[in-house]
Every structure is written in structure tokens, then in C-alpha cells.
Amino acid sequence: MDRIIGIDLGTTNSVVAYYEHGQIQVIPNSEGSKTTPSVVLFKGPNEIIVGELAKRQVVTSPKQAVRSIKRFMGLRYSELTPERLRGIGYDLVRGPDDSILVDVGWTKVTPEEVSAHILRKMRRTAEDFFGEEITRAVITVPAYFNDNQRSATKRAGELAGLDVMRIINEPTAAALAFGVDRSVEQNLAVFDFGGGTLDVSVLHVNRDVFEVRSTRGDTFLGGDNIDELLMAHFARLFEEETGVNLLADVQAAQRLREAVEKVKCELSSMQQTLLSLPFIAAGDGGPLHLNYTVMRSELEQLARPLWPRLIECCEAAIADSHLAIRDIASVLLVGGSTRIPAVQETVRRYFGCEPNRSLNPDEAVAAGAAVQASILSGGLREVLLLDVTPLSLGIELSGGLFSVLIPRNSSIPTTVNKTFTTVRDNQTTVKIKVLQGERKIAAENHLLGVFQLTGISPAPKEIPEINVCFQIDANGILQVSATDVTSGTSKSIVIESIGQLSGEATKQILAVAEEAAAEDQAFLRKIQLRESGAVMSARLQQLLNKEDKPLDPTVALAIKEAIFKFDLAVAAGVLADIEKAFERLEQLSAELAAELLMLDSGDEDLIY
Numbered sequence: 081m082d083r084i085i086g087i088d089l090g091t092t093n094s095v096v097a098y099y100e101h102g103q104i105q106v107i108p109n110s111e112g113s114k115t116t117p118s119v120v121l122f123k124g125p126n127e128i129i130v131g132e133l134a135k136r137q138v139v140t141s142p143k144q145a146v147r148s149i150k151r152f153m154g155l156r157y158s159e160l161t162p163e164r165l166r167g168i169g170y171d172l173v174r175g176p177d178d179s180i181l182v183d184v185g186w187t188k189v190t191p192e193e194v195s196a197h198i199l200r201k202m203r204r205t206a207e208d209f210f211g212e213e214i215t216r217a218v219i220t221v222p223a224y225f226n227d228n229q230r231s232a233t234k235r236a237g238e239l240a241g242l243d244v245m246r247i248i249n250e251p252t253a254a255a256l257a258f259g260v261d262r263s264v265e266q267n268l269a270v271f272d273f274g275g276g277t278l279d280v281s282v283l284h285v286n287r288d289v290f291e292v293r294s295t296r297g298d299t300f301l302g303g304d305n306i307d308e309l310l311m312a313h314f315a316r317l318f319e320e321e322t323g324v325n326l327l328a329d330v331q332a333a334q335r336l337r338e339a340v341e342k343v344k345c346e347l348s349s350m351q352q353t354l355l356s357l358p359f360i361a362a363g364d365g366g367p368l369h370l371n372y373t374v375m376r377s378e379l380e381q382l383a384r385p386l387w388p389r390l391i392e393c394c395e396a397a398i399a400d401s402h403l404a405i406r407d408i409a410s411v412l413l414v415g416g417s418t419r420i421p422a423v424q425e426t427v428r429r430y431f432g433c434e435p436n437r438s439l440n441p442d443e444a445v446a447a448g449a450a451v452q453a454s455i456l457s458g459g460l461r462e463v464l465l466l467d468v469t470p471l472s473l474g475i476e477l478s479g480g481l482f483s484v485l486i487p488r489n490s491s492i493p494t495t496v497n498k499t500f501t502t503v504r505d506n507q508t509t510v511k512i513k514v515l516q517g518e519r520k521i522a523a524e525n526h527l528l529g530v531f532q533l534t535g536i537s538p539a540p541k542e543i544p545e546i547n548v549c550f551q552i553d554a555n556g557i558l559q560v561s562a563t564d565v566t567s568g569t570s571k572s573i574v575i576e577s578i579g580q581l582s583g584e585a586t587k588q589i590l591a592v593a594e595e596a597a598a599e600d601q602a603f604l605r606k607i608q609l610r611e612s613g614a615v616m617s618a619r620l621q622q623l624l625n626k627e628d629k630p631l632d633p634t635v636a637l638a639i640k641e642a643i644f645k646f647d648l649a650v651a652a653g654v655l656a657d658i659e660k661a662f663e664r665l666e667q668l669s670a671e672l673a674a675e676l677l678m679l680d681s682g683d684e685d686l687i688y
Contacts, residue, residue, distance in 0.1 A: 084216040084245055084457045085206045086449025088253075089199060089233065091150040091302070092275025093416070094118050095446035096202040098210075099454035104257065104447040106440075109205045115442050116205070119147040120197045122184035130201040139334040142169030144184045148276055149194040151299065152180050154232040163300055167308065169330065192232050196239035203240055217242045218453040220445050222272075223249040223281050223295035224470045226516060227528060227558040231574075234557070245456050247556060251281035252290055253448025254414045258439055266409040267293070269397070271427050271435065272445070273390070274415035276302040280393045282401035282408070294400035294489055295470060296393045301386065303344065303417035309382045310340035314355060314372060322368050324361045332360055336370075347376045348419040380422045387426050394430050400489055411435040414444045473550060473558065476513040476522035478503045479607045485550045488518065492552045499565075500546045506538040510546060512562050514573070521603050533562040535569035602655050609662045610650050616665045617643045623672065635672065642668050 085107075088095045093115040097106045106114045111132050121134035122144045129137070138145040151164060157174040165172070173188065175181040181188040199219070206214045219242075221233050230247050237244040251270035265286040272279040281295040315326045315336060326332045339357050346353040357370040398405060411427060413435045418424065427435050439447065469492060474484040477500070485496045502510065510533050517525025536544055545565040552558050561572035620639050623631060631639070646661040 082216055083206075083210065083212070083214055084218060084453035085202075085214055086218045086220075086253075086446050086451070086453045087199060087202045088220050088250070088443075088446035088449060089150065089195060089202075089236075090118055090274060090445075091148050091277055092118060092304070093442065094198050094202055095443055096206050097443065097446040097450035098206065099447075099450040099459065104450055106443045106446060107205055107209045109201070110208065116198070116201060117147070118150065118198050119145055120149075120194050121145045122187065122189065124186060128197060130197050138169070139331050139338075142330055142334065143171060146170050146182055146184065146189075146194050148304075149182070149191050151276065152191045153195065153236075154191070154228045155180055167304060169334070192236045192239060195233070195236035199237055199240035199242060203242060215241065215243055216245050216453075218246045218248060218449045218456065219244055220250045220253045220449050221247055221556075222277060222279050222297055222299075223251050223292060224279065224297035224299070225249075225556070226470065227552075227556065230556045246452060248449065248452055249281070249292060249295070249556075250279060250414070250445045251283065251295065252292060253446075253452065254412055254444045255283050255285065255290055255448065256451040257444045257448035258412050258436060264409075267401075267403055267407050269394075269408050269411045269431065270414060271394070271411055271418065272414040273417040273423060274302050275304055275417065276300075278302060278390065278393055280397040282397050282403065291491060293403070294397050296396040296400065298389060298393055301389050302415075303341075303420075305386055306344055306379070306383045306417070306420075307337060307341050309386075310344065310379065311336050313382055314340065314370070317372065318360075318370055322361070322363055324363060324368060326361060326370075329361065335360060343374050344379065344420070347374065347379050348421065351376050376421070383420075383422065387422065390423065390426050391430055394427075405431060408433075412444075413437050414441050416442050469552065469556075471516050472518055473514070473516050473528075473552075475500075475548060475560075476515060479611065480522050481604070481607060482515055482517070482520055482522040482525055485548070486552065492556055495549065495551045497547055497549045500548055501542045502536065502539075502544050502546070503541055505541050507541065507544070508536045508538055509534045510536065510562070512548065512560065512571075512573075514558075514560050520601075528558070529560070529573050531560075531562075531571055531573040533564065533569065533571045535567055536564045537566040539566075606650075606653070606655055606658060609658050613646050613650070613658075613662045613665055616662075616669055617646060620665070620669060620672070631672075635668075639668055639672075 083098065086097045095106060095115055097104055108114050109116050109131060113132065116131040117135040119131065119134040119138065121129040121137050121141060123129060123141070134145055138147070148168060152172070156178045157172070157180050158178050160172065171183040173181050173183045179190070181190060182194060203214050217237060219233055219237055221230055234244045234247060250272055254270045254272065255268055268283045268285060270281045270283065278298040278301045279295065280297070282293045284291045284293050319325050326336055335357055339355055343353055343355050352373060352375045355370065355372045355374050359367045360370045361368040408431055411431045411433060413424070413427070418441045424435060469486055469488055469490050472484045472488045473486040474482055477483050485498055486494060511530065512533060513522070513530050514528045515522055515525040516528050519525050533546065547563045547565055549561045550558065557574065559572060559574045561570060563570040620643060624636055624639060642661070642664045646665055649657040649661040
């Protein structure tokens with residue numbers, strides 16, 4: 081059977097690994113390093129460079145060197161914000177259907193194509209190591225990645241010539257790599273702090289079952305943020321001394337970025353180091369050089385504003401897991417930025433225990449992917465991975481309500497069926513809008529996809545049964561189908577990049593939902609009053625139309641006026657006015673029902 085490799089496709093660096101004979105082998109690339117920078121240099125049609133050589137040329141070719149592309153996978157162009165664009169030197173342009181394209185001068189490429197070049201490099205690294213063709217892989221993604229992001233990752237793998245056997249969450253992979261004691265039922269926290277993102281997940285491990293209980297992430301918090309703080313600090317010092325703004329010069333800024341990144345790494349193991357950049361700029365008196373002694377305490381002081389954001393993600397993950405901090409048996413550190421002593425101390429203080437640093441944090445995720453690859457190839461005993469959905473999934477109902485089929489933090493893979501019906505007589509078509517989010521108002525959630533079910537058997541409203549099925553596979557990819565039970569007509573959709581979550585941390589979406597709870601309740605109240613009032617108005621209208629027993633003209637006028645005012649209030653959308661108009665309908669209905677019951681309690685045509 082062909083080998084199956086494990087790949088950590090990272091925002092900053094990527095790693096490939098393989099599990100064989102009880103050992104995890106992290107495979108070095110052609111440059112001799114086990115980590116490959118996730119940078120692609122589009123120098124020309126016949127010269128596309130990936131990895132360390134591409135990273136070195138970011139200074140001289142900033143428009144062609146594409147890095148941190150993972151942040152833009154599947155995103156719409158209209159969703160770009162200054163925060164997302166911060167720190168990148170290349171140009172993003174609008175593509176077809178509001179997609180994003182990277183303009184590298186001589187061509188335009190999609191984020192999936194850029195990622196495919198990185199994955200192709202990982203594949204070649206493994207092929208050179210084993211001396212044979214590699215066609216199958218397990219690829220990891222952040223736990224907060226939605227369905228579209230997972231699909232985009234899988235497409236990138238296919239473009240790289242790989243059969244993607246499984247897409248698994250990075251914290252789950254890390255737990256597999258650390259080889260936690262599965263004979264003991266326990267709860268784990270995985271603190272994954274990389275170059276570009278933070279991901280905190282809580283897992284429950286019981287024998288061969290790994291269940292992700294919750295996950296929270298910050299897609300714009302990583303080691304890069306510390307680099308930016310250091311850059312700004314030393315650029316300010318240099319400008320105060322020389323009057324030269326290094327950040328205004330693209331090449332000088334890139335040299336400074338590389339230097340402060342090196343300083344950050346050195347201060348993880350030393351108390352002080354030297355930041356030295358000769359000939360960084362030119363002044364009136366000639367060349368200018370940058371030389372500063374940097375203390376670890378200085379770095380920690382500059383980065384201090386970031387530490388509360390680490391705690392916020394930890395608190396949110398613990399809250400969502402419905403566990404207490406004391407229930408966490410171990411904390412696993414993943415990602416290169418966890419080497420920073422201040423980060424380790426922050427984690428230690430919050431969880432009240434010494435975090436597990438037994439594995440190389442840069443390699444842990446790829447190692448876990450390799451373990452999963454070995455399981456799929458039959459080399460290891462099967463392990464059941466129960467990941468979770470980061471946000472709720474459902475459809476839009478008539479009236480604009482969001483009906484949840486799969487609540488957030490539900491274990492996957494999973495299949496959920498729910499029966500709906502029509503809202504109009506002889507309705508033969510229904511539109512299924514698939515949404516993801518936490519708002520009760522459908523329009524406030526993120527649209528993942530739309531499809532139509534046609535050929536429904538004509539029938540009075542509320543008679544047809546429409547079965548809607550949501551199925552999430554082991555890769556976290558969603559398939560939605562709708563079936564008319566009577567006719568057997570069915571239609572389905574696999575969610576692709578028909579839209580994309582903003583990429584903001586899930587906590588922001590949940591916070592917005594919590595803040596808008598009152599607004600959602602008011603919206604639900606309007607819908608309830610509108611539906612109930614519509615039914616009541618229809619019944620009253622039936623009584624108005626009865627020719628055999630006409631109503632008293634005064635009563636008939638009052639009913640017509642009440643129905644008109646209710647319709648007017650619904651159209652205006654003011655809740656207080658709708659409630660007042662509804663109360664009048666209720667009053668008239670009750671009075672009329674009581675009167676008619678006294679007159680003729682045996683009339684089978686009466687509406688109650």
C-alpha cells in the first residue's frame with residue numbers, strides 16, 4: 081500500500097512527517113531544515129520558488145513573494161479589512177464572483193494555487209526522502225476552520241497532486257502526537273500559538289476516542305504580532321536618533337522584520353541579544369547603522385498588551401467545554417511562539433500547572449497528522465477522532481428565522497435530519513439557504529450556499545413533508561440535501577467556497593450574538609405576532625365573507641379596521657404597534673367567538 085504522509089500546512093511554516101515502526105519521522109527538506117517557510121516566490125512562469133529561498137527574496141521582490149496565504153483561503157474580496165492586509169507586501173485584487181486573486185505582476189493566482197505550491201514542496205520533500213512517488217496525505221487545519229476553508233484546503237491538496245485522505249484539526253493532531261495516556265480518561269487543553277494564529281482547544285480522551293469539547297481561536301494573534309511591536313519600537317528609536325523612518329522604505333522594513341524575528345527567537349533562550357543591521361539607511365553624513373542591545377525583559381514589556389488576549393481565548397474555550405480549570409489534566413504547548421518564556425508563564429498561571437513541552441512545538445501537529453496517516457493505512461490501531469463544529473449550522477425559514485440543525489460544538493462526523501413543509505398552497509419549489517452562525521435572524525448569519533428543490537407534489541400548504549439532511553464527514557466538509565417525501569424528488573449541495581466567514585475569531589461572532597440577544601428576541605416576537613395575526617385575520621375574513629350569516633355592520637367595520645391596522649403595523653415593523661394591533665385582533669376574535677357560540681353552538685363551519 082502506498083505511503084500516507086502527514087502535512088501541517090501552516091500560516092508561517094509547513095512541516096511533513098511520516099510514522100513507521102513506532103517512530104515519527106519529521107522529514108527535512110532539500111535545504112536541510114525540518115520546517116519550510118510557507119512563502120512562494122512567483123519569479124516567472126518557469127521559476128516558482130517555495131520555502132527558505134523564497135523567504136530570503138521577500139526583501140528584493142515583495143510583490144512576488146506571497147506569505148501568510150492561509151489567512152485568505154476562500155475569503156471574499158469584499159471581506160478584506162486593513163487588519164487582514166497588515167504586514168503583506170503583495171497585491172490582492174478582485175476576481176470572479178468577488179473572489180480574491182494575488183497579483184504577482186506576470187499572472188494572477190488564487191490562494192488555493194499558492195497553497196498547492198507549498199503542499200507540492202512538502203510532497204517532493206517526502207518523495208526525495210523515500211525515493212518513491214507519494215500520492216496520499218493527511219492535512220491539518222485549525223479547529224476553527226469552517227466548511228469552506230476545509231474544502232479549499234482539500235482542493236489545494238488535489239492541485240498538488242495529492243489524494244487528501246483526511247483533514248483533521250490541529251489540536252487533535254497535537255494530542256495524537258504527544259501520545260497521551262489513553263488508558264486514563266482525562267481532559268486536555270491544547271494551546272497552539274503559532275506565527276499567525278492562536279488556537280485553544282479542550283479535548284476529552286477516553287481510550288481510543290479523542291473528542292474535541294470546545295475550541296476558540298484568534299486568527300490575527302501570533303508571533304507576527306510580537307514582531308510588529310518590536311519593529312515599531314526600534315524603528316521609532318532609530319527615527320528619534322537619525323530622523324530616518326525605516327518603515328517607509330520597503331527593503332529596510334523587511335530587513336528589520338527579519339532581524340527582530342531572529343531577536344525574538346534568541347530571547348527565548350537568552351536574557352539578552354544584539355539587534356544589528358549595518359548600512360540599513362543613508363543620511364546626510366553617509367551610511368547609517370542600527371545597533372541595539374535587547375533584553376528579554378524589554379521584549380516582554382513591549383508584548384505585554386498581547387497577553388490578555390491569550391487568556392481570553394483560554395477562558396472562552398474552558399467556558400464552552402462546560403468544564404472547570406481544575407478538570408484539565410494537562411496542557412499541551414504547540415506552535416513556535418510557545419517557546420517564549422512569557423507565553424509559557426501566562427499559560428502556567430492560568431491553568432495552574434506546568435504545561436507539557438515534551439515535543440518540538442513546530443513539529444507536533446505534523447507528527448500527529450503522520451500518526452493519523454498510519455491509522456488510515458492500517459499501521460496503527462484505529463482511533464476515533466471526534467472533532468466539533470465551531471459554529472451552528474442550519475437553514476433559513478419563511479419569515480427570516482434561522483433554524484439550527486447542528487448546534488455549535490457538536491461532535492463530527494454527524495448526520496442530522498429534520499422535516500419542514502411548505503408555506504403556500506400548491507407550492508412546487510423551495511429554496512434552501514444554508515447558513516452558519518449564532519443569530520436567530522437568518523440574514524445576520526453567514527450564507528454558505530443556496531440550492532432549490534423543485535418538483536414538489538402540489539398540495540395545500542403545510543401538507544408536503546420536506547426532509548432536510550445535514551451531513552458532516554470526518555473532514556468537516558458539509559453536504560446538505562432536501563427530499564420531498566411524497567414524490568421522492570431530491571437535491572443536494574456540497575458546501576464549497578460560495579462565501580466565507582470573515583476569518584475573525586469565533587469569539588467575536590459569539591459576542592455579537594450575545595450583544596444582539598435582545599434584538600433577536602424582538603425579531604422572534606415580531607415573527608410570532610405576524611404569523612398568529614395572519615391566521616387570526618384569515619379567520620375573521622372568513623366570517624366577513626359569510627353571506628348566509630352576515631355580521632352586524634358595526635362589527636364588520638371594526639374587523640376590517642383591525643385587520644387593516646394590523647397589516648399596516650406589520651409593514652412598518654415597530655414591535656409596540658404590532659403588539660397593539662394584535663391585541664385588538666385578539667379582542668375582536670374573542671368577542672365574536674363568544675357571541676357566535678351563544679347564537680349557534682352547533683354550526684360546524686365556525687372557526688375557533
